Every structure is written in structure tokens, then in C-alpha cells.
Amino acid sequence: METLVTCQEQLPPIIVHRRTMRVIDGMHRLRAATLLGRRKIAVRYFDGPEEDAFVLAVKSNIAHGLPLSLADRKRAAERVIASHPQWSDRMIASVTGISAKTVAEIRRITGVDAAEGSGRIGKDGRVRSTDVTEGRRLAHEMIIKNPALSLRQVARAAGISPETVRDVKNRVLRGEDPLPQGRSRELVGQGVTGTLAAPATLTAGRVPMPGSAPPSAVVVERLRADPALRFNENGRDLLRLLNLHTLRTEDWNKIVDSVPPHRMETVAQLARDCARKWLELASLIERNALQA
Numbered sequence: 001m002e003t004l005v006t007c008q009e010q011l012p013p014i015i016v017h018r019r020t021m022r023v024i025d026g027m028h029r030l031r032a033a034t035l036l037g038r039r040k041i042a043v044r045y046f047d048g049p050e051e052d053a054f055v056l057a058v059k060s061n062i063a064h065g066l067p068l069s070l071a072d073r074k075r076a077a078e079r080v081i082a083s084h085p086q087w088s089d090r091m092i093a094s095v096t097g098i099s100a101k102t103v104a105e106i107r108r109i110t111g112v113d114a115a116e117g118s119g120r121i122g123k124d125g126r127v128r129s130t131d132v133t134e135g136r137r138l139a140h141e142m143i144i145k146n147p148a149l150s151l152r153q154v155a156r157a158a159g160i161s162p163e164t165v166r167d168v169k170n171r172v173l174r175g176e177d178p179l180p181q182g183r184s185r186e187l188v189g190q191g192v193t194g195t196l197a198a199p200a201t202l203t204a205g206r207v208p209m210p211g212s213a214p215p216s217a218v219v220v221e222r223l224r225a226d227p228a229l230r231f232n233e234n235g236r237d238l239l240r241l242l243n244l245h246t247l248r249t250e251d252w253n254k255i256v257d258s259v260p261p262h263r264m265e266t267v268a269q270l271a272r273d274c275a276r277k278w279l280e281l282a283s284l285i286e287r288n289a290l291q292a
Contacts, residue, residue: 013042025060051083135160
């Protein structure tokens with residue numbers, strides 16, 4: 001506190017949850033400003049539910065606040081698991097500063113999990129099923145058909161993690177079943193045989209192509225789950241802009257029909273200008289990716 005009071009440099013703005021006006025990050029800066037008799041302080045507002053505000057508060061404290069005890073971090077993880085059960089163990093671990101194994105143990109003890117069949121959202125924003133049986137089978141089929149595919153290509157198509165694909169690939173090289181032994185026995189006990197067969201929902205010629213892109217609405221939804229974008233102002237601006245382009249075709253048609261005749265040329269020109277701006281943005285992002 002004394003360091004903040006005597007600091008002559010411009011401190012970063014505090015972060016406040018707009019709806020509740022609670023300080024998410026910067027309570028010590030606020031107290032220091034009060035001690036100095038200041039009536040104003042720079043603020044950045046966070047717009048979002050209280051559950052996300054708590055996540056941001058924990059993440060900010062882990063990053064640069066006073067060190068939280070292990071017990072505090074475990075309690076925070078328990079609360080995040082309850083409010084965001086669809087997040088993966090690794091994602092919650094990155095927010096709360098504990099290991100993914102500890103998060104998994106807390107999840108097991110509390111009995112909180114995502115809705116059945118909904119999967120979990122990883123740190124990369126991708127949704128992966130908690131039951132990777134079918135994903136392993138599909139990965140096995142793809143590896144057999146085309147061994148040259150990369151781990152990420154197979155993972156993207158099969159909906160599992162690259163590490164799971166690596167395990168399947170190693171099992172293929174050793175001539176083993178693509179499913180772990182315990183899981184294979186469980187399936188046999190349920191009357192399921194022929195573990196190398198493709199899932200019933202897939203037919204010949206219908207295997208998803210590794211390079212195929214999911215619909216933009218799905219991609220934007222995955223981005224919305226990424227804390228790196230959700231919890232900073234510029235990231236939220238980007239998500240709002242991207243969300244505008246997830247309209248259905250019929251909604252776009254309604255917009256086109258709503259443009260009055262005397263404004264059609266103007267609106268069309270503005271649309272082209274916006275398209276050019278998006279192309280420029282895409283080029284800048286790709287350039288940064290090459291330099292990263």
C-alpha cells in the first residue's frame with residue numbers, strides 16, 4: 001500500500017463490474033488514491049455476468065495481485081467449476097493457478113460436470129467431448145487411411161485433443177486397440193464389439209475433412225469462450241464485431257430488403273469499405289502470426 005501511495009508513475013485503471021459497481025481488480029490502487037485525497041481514478045468497466053466478473057478477479061489476482069493461498073485458489077476453482085462447468089480442467093487451472101489434476105479432483109469431489117453430451121471448452125476455445133470413445137475410433141480410421149495426416153488435422157476432424165490422437169497413433173504402431181483397455185472392456189460388457197468399426201453415424205465418404213472450416217457462428221462461439229478475448233476491452237470489441245457476421249441468410253436478406261431505394265448505393269459503398277477494412281485486418285493478423 002505504501003508503495004502505491006508514493007508511486008509517481010501513472011497506474012493502470014482499476015476494473016469495475018459495471019452492473020454491481022464492485023471492484024474486480026485494483027482495490028489497493030483505489031485505497032491508495034483515497035489516502036492521497038483524490039476524488040477521481042481511472043476506471044475500466046467490465047460488462048458481463050457476476051460469474052465472469054469473479055473469474056476475471058481471480059485471474060487478475062493470480063497474475064499480479066497478492067499471492068493467494070492454495071486453499072483460496074482451491075475455493076476459487078470450486079466456485080468456477082460450479083459457474084462454468086463446461087470449461088475444461090486445464091482452462092480452469094489457467095485461471096485459478098492450480099494444476100489441472102487438482103481441478104479434476106475438485107470436480108470429482110463436488111460432482112459438478114457439464115451437461116451430458118455437451119463436452120468441455122478447452123483453453124484453445126475448442127469444444128471436446130468428455131467421452132472420447134467415438135473420437136478415438138474416428139482418429140484410428142483416419143490414421144489407417146492416411147498416416148501422413150498431422151496430429152492437429154486428425155484432432156480437428158475427430159473432435160479430440162492432439163495428445164489423445166498421439167496416444168491412438170502410438171497404439172496403432174504397437175498393434176493395440178485404439179481404446180484404453182478399461183474402456184474396451186466396458187464396451188464389451190455393454191454388448192459392443194468390433195472396436196475398429198466406424199461410428200454408426202458415419203458412412204463411407206462422409207468422414208469430415210481435416211481442413212474443413214466449421215460454420216462462422218460456431219467459431220465465434222468458441223472465441224467467446226476464450227478468456228484472452230473475453231476479459232479485455234479490445235477482445236470484447238472484436239467479439240462484438242465478429243458476432244454481427246453470424247446472421248443467418250434470411251436475416252441478411254431482411255436487411256437488404258430494408259434498405260430504401262435512395263440509400264442503396266450509399267449502403268453498398270459502405271459495405272464495400274467495411275469489407276476492405278476486414279481484409280486489411282486479416283492481412284495484419286496473418287503478418288503477426290508469421291512473426292510470432
